[in-house]
Ligand SMILES: Nc1ncnc2c1ncn2[C@@H]1O[C@H](COP(=O)(O)OP(=O)(O)O)[C@@H](O)[C@H]1O
């Protein structure tokens with residue numbers, strides 16, 4: 214379980230550019246839950262994800278992974294449990310290295326060298342090929358290709374694989390399909406859902422698309438001005454349409470939603 218209790222984060226405190234990015238975030242996310250996160254620009258979505266990954270420390274409040282209080286754990290220490298895929302395909306992978314080399318880097322991360330030792334180089338390559346085959350993109354036949362030569366969608370698929378290669382628990386996806394064309398985005402979203410389900414990962418996925426927020430996952434959080442203003446799951450969520458979500462957001466946030474900020478489809 215991922216637990217956050219009363220998290221507050223203020224950037225540039227006490228200066229003219231002070232921003233209260235998170236204002237009292239408390240939530241429990243159960244093992245295997247797939248949570249989609251929506252909210253307008255600046256609502257605090259990425260900051261929330263960064264608190265889970267460990268790249269931003271809360272001013273007050275705590276983060277728990279199962280029974281461990283990980284609030285003071287570095288991002289490197291958390292990386293054994295938490296994998297992240299960024300919006301920009303270039304950020305998660307190394308362009309000049311091949312698919313195989315990128316996967317080898319991911320395998321070597323988090324001090325999990327036992328994997329390589331146990332499998333040997335040939336066994337490791339075989340394991341990568343099996344994982345790549347599951348993506349259904351034919352990348353298992355192109356393991357020597359530099360990542361930079363792949364399309365954005367292929368690259369995000371490899372990033373997903375890298376983030377989830379080692380045993381881990383929490384998958385954090387920050388608008389990871391926003392830079393892709395609709396068909397590649399659909400493919401990567403489907404892969405994300407499949408990997409999360411197969412590995413029983415607890416997943417947090419920020420999306421700009423209201424429709425994707427309802428189509429994927431098991432629970433939806435809506436953020437506004439550093440707070441969670443809606444938390445919907447179960448039967449209530451399954452009945453919800455994009456128009457209902459918009460209406461609920463308007464009520465919760467006390468404002469009309471700006472059409473430019475959230476994709477309505
Ligand atoms: N490192 C930072 N330094 C200063 N302000 C930041 C930093 N990161 C985020 N912010 C500010 O915090 C607020 C929330 O940002 P963010 O979490 O990125 O929102 P979202 O992902 O929902 O668009 C915004 O006003 C943003 O400008």
Ligand SMILES: [Mg+2]
Nearest residue numbers: 258259260387
């Ligand atoms: Mg963001």
